[in-house]
Amino acid sequence: MNESTDASRAEFCVIACAEIFRGDGEVMASAFGTAPALGARLAKLTFTPDLVLTDGDAALMVGAPPLGTPPSELTIESHMPYRKVFDVVWSGRRNLIMMASQIDRTGNQNISAIGDWAKPKAQLVGVRGAPGNTVNHPTSYWVPNHSTRSFVDQVDVVSGVGYARAASAGPSATRFHQIRQVVSNLGVFDFETPEHVMRLRSVHPGVTVEEIVDATGFALVIPDDVPDTRLPTPEELELIRDVLDPKGLRDREVKS
């Protein structure tokens, strides 16, 4: 397989997000943010063809249409209103990439509030489905603005449940719990360490390990050899650029 080296930072993020779906069969992919949405589509068009994509509203759609395709041009294969989404969530047949305003060393995520919850410095959207998602099916996170404000030692409000919190909550919390990966604009992270603390998995080409360390508010586990995030193949790059995102929305989310 040939590789293409002129990929932009955003395109590495898309590849990293796509990799999160590798090996999935018929599960519902939910992907929030531009790079995750492109990643899920790319995975479906290449190495994870059975993936089931939502239309972002109340349906499951055929194929992997370009971002921004008008609803009237989508082919719907099934009805998926919110009430049924919970059936899917609680059955575990879902793989999700959510966003995180804060993420911490053991994989807790916060989208609820910054500061003291009782009277927050900044009210965010709310915990949404994060508590239930994280204890029911694989969940990963997308953080397009990696900094010491987003990668923090401890999140202010645990919305999505990380490894340590799940473990202390007991077997019902850990039974289906899996935080797969965290993708940021700088690199890829996982929890494949003995204590399930965050490890640097790969750096996006053009980024140094030092940059990532400086932008992270806690001590990452850093292996002796940190690989680069893999390069897109020419076919993948063509799919991203010419088919899925011809308007270049990805480069507005993550600058090169």
Place this chain on the structure above:
Amino acid sequence: MADKRLSLDELIGELRSGMTIGIGGWGSRRKPMAAVRAMLRSDLTDLTVVSYGGPDVGLLCAAGKVRKVIFAFVTLDSIPTDPHFRVARQTGAIEAMEVDEGMFYLGLLAASQRVPFLPTRAGLGSDVLSLNPSLRTITSPYDDGEVLVAMPALALDAAVIHVNRADAGGSGQILGPDPFFDELFLGAAKRRYVTTERLVPTEQFASEGPIQTMCISRLLTDGVIETPGGAHFTACVPDYSRDEPFQKAYVSAAGDADAWTAFREHYLEVDEAGYQTARMDPVGGQQEVAR
């Protein structure tokens, strides 16, 4: 079949200060905004609002009607958060009970089914449990011994939802792709109200959409109010989509005291007919923003 038609004023007459009120819809979609606007004009106060929150929550907070909000999120969908709700939380003006979206659903379902709680894995390990000390867990009585969250019933004094079509007997038809949890809001409530884009003869439902769209039965309703444009500025597909310019104007007005006063005087200190006229003629400074 009883005639359940009411006016917005009669709906407000059924509500009392201090009530726990459920509001249907989801985010900035199919919200019973005409009913919310009527609440803003009323002397109701001290409400506990239970909502998959959107601008309904923000407006009620801004008007000082709210004691407590029970929510999983408050969002305008195309704009991540509601500015008035943010201020209400950040100034500590309201009490809050924040739960997972699925727990919220089970709370309404439990109330609808008249059971005290329903078990779920959702919430375990998260701050939802530590921030709501009233929430309890329950150990499975079977051999698995699982420990799950016992989501308590969210019993409502009153609920109001907005649908595309309804008849005088209180049956409702939702023509958009997602009925959300509207049926459960009604099921969880003692007094149940449906506002509708259009009141139609019952026999017209069949020509509007397939049987699955006739999802609100009159078993669940006490009153029905015709409010054309009654979900504006939230989405009410297929009748209309979200009025994005208006929503932007709402958000930008919220950021400035004078602009908010102008917004309130123009859109909110008038009756519903006045609102529907005013929104066609945006307030001065918002002209270029709104149209």
